[in-house]
Amino acid sequence: MSLRQIHFRQSGGFANLSRGCDVAAEELVAAHRLAIERFASSARSDVSAARSSSARDQIVYELELHTGVDVRRFEFDEMSVPDGLGPLLEWLQQRSRPVPP
Numbered sequence: 001m002s003l004r005q006i007h008f009r010q011s012g013g014f015a016n017l018s019r020g021c022d023v024a025a026e027e028l029v030a031a032h033r034l035a036i037e038r039f040a041s042s043a044r045s046d047v048s049a050a051r052s053s054s055a056r057d058q059i060v061y062e063l064e065l066h067t068g069v070d071v072r073r074f075e076f077d078e079m080s081v082p083d084g085l086g087p088l089l090e091w092l093q094q095r096s097r098p099v100p101p
Helices: 030-042 086-095
Strands: 003-012 019-024 059-067 071-077
Touching (some): 003 086, 019 086, 030 059, 030 071, 030 086
Antiparallel strands (some): 003 019, 059 071
């Protein structure tokens, strides 16, 4: 996969605030880039909207991965973060700013 850009959005929670950022692939450290490429290559489209029903007011994460060929979209809540993506999500959250819902 030839990753060019990540479009990140976070919404929900008790206050239902929306935050996000856009990051060029060149800005990622090697470990983050490897984690997102591994996830994207192994994720099936039918599990891209993984959500837990165990709690209300969950924070929902949306990732759009832009490549030279297509855009892959993934959505999951804070209880179902895929293995290996935690550090990348934390980094994206630190870069995020308020965005319109």
